[in-house]
Amino acid sequence: MMDKMKTWVLTALVMMSLIQSYLLAYSMPGLGVTTSPQQGYVKAEPIGDEEKVENVIFPEDMVLHLGKEKHTVLYPASNFYNLIFGKIKSREFKGFQRSIASIVDWDEIRDRDQGLELRFGSGVPVELLSKVLKLEGDSLFMNDVVNRIWIYKSSDRDEVRTYFFSSDNVSVYESVKADLTAQDVQMYVGYGEYQVNYKRVSPDIYLPEGPVETMSSIVGYDSYTPEQMQSYLFFDPGVTRAISDRNGSQIYTDGKRGLQVEQNGRWISYTNPASVQGQDDSESQNVYTAVQFVNQHGGWDGMHRFEHAGILEDPQVLRFQQYYGSYPIIPMNPFLFGNMKLRLQQGTVSEYERSMLTLKKKPDQRTVEWLPGGAMLANAYAHYARRTEVKAVYPALLAMPGKDKTLQLHPIWAVRLSDDSEETLLDAIPGGYKPLPGEPGGAPLAADSAHGGSTPSGQGIVNGGGA
Structure with missing residues (x-):
């Protein structure tokens, strides 16, 4: 009887030792729990809107x-x-x-x-x-x-x-x-x-052939916190750990999934390794899955347009281009903004990249700007170093960080190249000046005034108050 009791006591001590070892292993310095345990966890409401x-x-x-x-x-x-x-x-x-x-x-x-x-x-x-x-x-x-x-x-x-x-x-x-x-x-x-x-x-x-009316804007923004993104992306935020890398980025992980927060909390890259079954992905079904995933994991910031992957691109990668008003947003390097990217494998999102910033619907400040047309734009295009690679020329908004939680959105003529990269072709006329016919950026002198740069209602003033 005494031997059996000793055996039970020894077994209990071994079990307690194993439990202590587990707790010590998962409570190492530098790997602290970042949120409360699961029983105290309440899922955060998305800041962004849902989309169809x-x-x-x-x-x-x-x-x-x-x-x-x-x-x-x-x-x-x-x-x-x-x-x-x-x-x-x-x-x-x-x-x-x-x-x-x-x-x-x-x-x-x-x-x-x-x-x-x-x-x-x-x-x-x-x-x-x-x-x-x-x-x-x-x-x-x-x-x-x-x-x-x-x-x-x-x-x-x-x-x-x-x-x-x-x-x-x-x-x-x-x-x-x-x-x-x-x-x-x-x-x-x-x-x-x-x-x-x-x-x-x-x-x-x-x-x-004439100037195009646009808007330069200063727009305030709200921002997700790393804790909010954890609540959206991890099943149990209570067991995530935070690690700082050499570049100053914060990495959160639950042992399988990873969330990297960059640009002082302005951009995230999420990874969730998925097993590949060897079957083809349906792009249409992936778009449905991606839209629903964003709805449930942060929401949408304004209008986005789905961009189909080209022949040379990975069809598993989906991109959604962000707009403000009528024009797409292009970030000024090295700033990251304006594009949302997801990778799907057999219906599972394995990568998710997006901005943590959400623009306010009404800008703090708007100024009329004119994008040059006529010979000025034609010459810029004709002498562009990579002209043979140009797939499209279009007005866009160049985004850069401003003061006091704002972004500056400046109108530009942009080009999209055959590798799907985007570059600035020409800036707006400085000072909001509208060039007259015959002036640089203006319409030809012989052009009909109705087509020479005036922008009647419907083209220059856009819905949403953005561009």
């Missing part, structure tokens, strides 16, 4: 072809852009017939026939686009990726043609049962009659 997939799918811009080699460009959130896109979303597109794009001289149609192009950058999966537009097609079409929709009225007869262009730059799908009339196209084109006139300098590059 259909709200991150929209054209990068719209090109209106007025005929007689006249064009203009509309940007997201401007009044006429919203009006046209709203009408297009109410129409039906059926009866798709596939053909080879090269059998038509599209440059001739651009310059001769009235119409409009809805351009989606590198493209958008048709399956996702069908959540925004009323599309009805076969599996070949629904599984493709399109980078533009072109609707035009033939100049020699009163009929409308509607084409969806595959991002492979080879195939095109015509909707022979599109719910559009010649009067619809004339109405869309009519919105561009009093906009800044754009000149086509290559098949996909249009440059304004």
Whole structure:
């Protein structure tokens, strides 16, 4: 009996020793618990808003072809852009017939026939686009990726043609049962009659012949705390540990997942290693998963546009470009802001990068600025060192940290290159000055004043008060 009692006492001592060893191992100096235990944990409410997939799918811009080699460009959130896109979303597109794009001289149609192009950058999966537009097609079409929709009225007869262009730059799908009339196209084109006139300098590059009105803004922001992000991203924030690396960044980990906080708490990189099953990922399903993940892990800061991965990019990586007003935000190096990136593997988010800052809806200060057009912009583009790599030229907002928890957003002409990097092509005219016809950045002297740089309501003043 005495031997059994000794055995039980010895076993109890061994168990207590093991428990103490475990507690010591997980309470090492420099690895302190960063939040309260799970039983006292209450999940934080997201600062950002929830979003729907259909709200991150929209054209990068719209090109209106007025005929007689006249064009203009509309940007997201401007009044006429919203009006046209709203009408297009109410129409039906059926009866798709596939053909080879090269059998038509599209440059001739651009310059001769009235119409409009809805351009989606590198493209958008048709399956996702069908959540925004009323599309009805076969599996070949629904599984493709399109980078533009072109609707035009033939100049020699009163009929409308509607084409969806595959991002492979080879195939095109015509909707022979599109719910559009010649009067619809004339109405869309009519919105561009009093906009800044754009000149086509290559098949996909249009440059304004006069200055474009924009806004320079100083915008306040709120900020997530590392503790809030832990509560969003870890199942049990009570067991996370904090480590400081040599670069001054803070790293939080629960032994599997990692959260790195950079730029003095302004940017995070989250990793969650996922096992790969060897099956293909569905980009459309990944977009749904990514949007829902952001909804539950911090929320959205204003308007974002989904950017399809190009042919040379990793399809598992999803990017969402942030906008303020009508224009995308580009951070000034080395500042990180304006882009949200997620990597998904078999429906699981394994990487998540985003800013910790959330912009206030109304700016603290706004100043009218004019982006130069005419010969000044054309010369800058013609002499740009990497011109052969340029995929797009567009107005954007260059973001840089300001004082007292603010960001400065300055309008620029930006270029997107073939590697999807973005650079500044030309700054706005200093001092908010609007160049007159014949002046640097202004319209040509011979240009009609209606197209020479005035920006009527609908293009310069945008919804959201941002740009």
